[in-house]
Amino acid sequence: AQSVTQLGSHxxxxxxxxxLLRCNYSSSVPPYLFWYVQYPNQGLQLLLKYTxxxxxxKGINGFEAEFKKSExxxxxxxxSAHMSDAAEYFCGCLGGSExxxxxxxxxxxxxx
Amino acid sequence: DVKVTxxxxxxxxxxxxxxxxxxxxxxxHENMFWYRQDPGLGLxxxxxxxxxxxxxxxxxxxxxxxxxxxxxxxxxxxESASTNQTSxxxxxxxxxxxxxxxxxxxxxxxxYTFGSxxxxxxx
Numbered sequence: 001a002q003s004v005t006q007l008g009s010h011x012x013x014x015x016x017x018x019x020l021l022r023c024n025y026s027s028s029v030p031p032y033l034f035w036y037v038q039y040p041n042q043g044l045q046l047l048l049k050y051t052x053x054x055x056x057x058k059g060i061n062g063f064e065a066e067f068k069k070s071e072x073x074x075x076x077x078x079x080s081a082h083m084s085d086a087a088e089y090f091c092g093c094l095g096g097s098e099x100x101x102x103x104x105x106x107x108x109x110x111x112x
Numbered sequence: 113d114v115k116v117t118x119x120x121x122x123x124x125x126x127x128x129x130x131x132x133x134x135x136x137x138x139x140x141h142e143n144m145f146w147y148r149q150d151p152g153l154g155l156x157x158x159x160x161x162x163x164x165x166x167x168x169x170x171x172x173x174x175x176x177x178x179x180x181x182x183x184x185x186x187x188x189x190x191e192s193a194s195t196n197q198t199s200x201x202x203x204x205x206x207x208x209x210x211x212x213x214x215x216x217x218x219x220x221x222x223x224y225t226f227g228s229x230x231x232x233x234x235x
Contacts, residue, residue, distance in 0.1 A: 009152060034224070043202060043228040044155075090154060098143050098162060098206070099170065100224060104154035 002027040002095035006103035014111050019078040021106050023065075023091030026072060033074040034092040034100070035065055044090065050074060061085070086110045115139075116205050118227040125234050131190040133230050135203030141225075142207060144186035146170075146178065149200040149229070158201075161186055193234045203227040 007022040025031055032051050036044040048059025055067040061084075065076045074091060091103040119134040137144065143162050147155040147170075157170030161180040175197060179187040186205075190197055204226045 006154075036226075044204075044226040046224070099157055099160060100145070100204070100206075101157070102147075102155040104152060 001097075002031060002093045002101050004091050004093045004101055004103035006089075006091050006106050008106055009104065010107050010109065012109040012111060013081045015083055016080050019063075019076070019081045019085065019108065021076040021089050021091075021108065023074045023076065023103060024072050025074060025091070025093045027093055027095040029096040032094040033065075033067060034094070035059065035063070035074075035076045036090045036092060036102075037061075038088045038090065038105075040087075047076070047089075081108075081110045083110050083112065116203055116225045116227040118201075118203050118230050120230050121228065123230060123232045125190075125193050125232065127194060127234055129190075129193045129234075131193045131232065131234075133188040133190075133201055133203075133232070135186045135188070135205075135227055136184050137186075137205040137225070138184065139205065139207070139225075140183065141205040142183070143205060144180065145204040145206070146176075146186065146188045147202045147204065148172065149202055155202065158188065193232075195234050197232065198234045199232060201230045201232060 003026045005024045034049045035047040037047050038044050047063050048057045050057050050067045058064045063078045088105050088107045090105050092100045094100050116137045125131050145160040146158045149155050156172050158176050159178040161167045164183050167178050177189045206224045
């Protein structure tokens, strides 16, 4: 069975600063990995996904993530934070089963 | 675009009531899921279904049951609602693995689509 750990339940950055949200996974088979964003009172929206093609994945809204097998990581980054990036972010892992397993989420605050 | 529709955005129910949360998808997806979202706990899988009348327990099935009589509809049932079931409930659907492989270039979320959620309060 797979598992996901998101380091840091809350991350706070200044507008224009680098955003780094950490995700480590555990899977017995090569995984598919996802980052989702949830704005207040809304459902989950896919930011980007890794499906065994390029290890550096670019997503929407300027986000990207790099799959590092040796570190079992899939950290999410954005060079310059915007106020509209304030939301909760979830890392997900799809292993050998049909079940998508999520981390506990990281709430991003962007300060002016 | 695939749409997953959850019938209620907000629900308030009394302890002991039987509660039905409905989810409908319009893309003929085989797999459907019910997750529960709580602060600090992320999303936890309650039940999922990979075909009509088929169901499997997720990580936290206790106190819940599900029904999948038609491919497009997946219902979550709280037989006797309790206050600790106050939560946000999210439904998702996904096509079969082969369909997902064939279509993933066109389907940006690799076939997983989430509904907008139902916030259930049990009083």
